[in-house]
Amino acid sequence: MEVGESMIWNIHQRELPVSAQQAGALLDTVAEPGNPLWPADQWPALALDRPLQVGADGGHGTIRYACTAYEPGRTVEFTFAPSMPFAGAHTFEIIDRGEYGCVIRHLVVARAREPRGWLLWTFAIRWLHDAVIEELLDRAATAVGHPPAEPARWSPWVRMLRRSLDRVHAAVPVD
Template sequence: MKAINIHSRTIGQPKAKVSQLFKTLATQDDLIWPCENWPAIRFKNGLRVGSHGGHGRVRYTIIDFREGDYIKFQFTKPKGFNGTHELMISEIDKHTTEITHEIRMKTNFKASLLWIFVIRWLHDALIEEAFDKVENHFQNNKKKTTYNFWVKQLRTYYKRKAFQTKPA
C-alpha cells in the first residue's frame, strides 16, 4: 500500500525564531516533541546524517538534514514500513512560517494493517500535539490537541502493555 500523510501548521513568527526551536529536537530541552505525553525521540549521535534513533517502537535513520530548513528520516522499523518522513520549516513571508511533517512510504500487507488501524491514529495525534507545542511557545492562548476515542483506547492499551512484566 502507498501511504502519504501530511500535516502542516502556519506559525505567526519569522522562520528564524521557529528554526531556533527545532535546534532542541531530540535533546533534554526539547521544545518541539511532546515527550510529556509520548515516548521521547532520541538519536544515538544527535541530529546529523547517519544517526540512528526513533521514538517508542518506531525507528529510523537521518538521511538528510539542513539545520533550520528540514530533517529527513528513513524508516527502519516497524518492518514493512519502506519510506521516509520529513519535518520541514518554510518561510511564507518575513512574519509567517509553515511547519510540515510528511510521511511517504509503501507498506507490505501486515504493515498496512498496522498503519491503518494503529500507527496512523497515534502518529496524527502526536504530530498535532508537537505542532501545538511549537505554536504555544509563541502565544499566551494555548492550543491543546484532544484525542479521539480510538487514540484514547490505543494509548490505554499500549500503556498497560508497557507495564506488564515478562516471565523470567
C-alpha cells in the same frame, strides 16, 4: 490490492506568525532531551544515538529510523529502518513565507513492506501518529508565543490505543 501499490501519504502543518529562523531554531532541538517540541510527557521520547545529524540512528518507542537529511533550521528527514514494516521517510520542514511568517510541516511518504504494515498503519499507527504530531505542532506554536486557541485532543480511538499500549508496556519486563 498489492502491498507495493498502497502508498502512505500523511501531512500535518501549522502556520506560525514568526520568522522561519525562529521556527527553524526550534526544529533543530527536536531530538534533544527536554526539548520544547516533542511531547515526551505523553509519548515515548524521540531519541537518537548522537546529536541530530545525518547518520544519527534512533526513533521513538518502537518506531525506528535514521536521519538521512538535515539542513539546520530548514529540514530534517528520517528514513524508516529496514526492520520497520514501512519503506519511506518522515520529514519536518520549515517553509519561509516572508513577512507572513512560516509554516512548519511534517510529511510521511512511505509504502507498506508487507500486509501487516498496511494494517498497522491503517488501524493504529496513523491515529497515534496524527495525535503526537498535532501535539508537537501545538507545542511549536506555544514555544514561539502563539499557543493554539484549541489544543489538539485525543480521539476515543487514540485513548483506547494508548491504554492498550500502556498495559503491554507495563507487562513487559525491562532489563
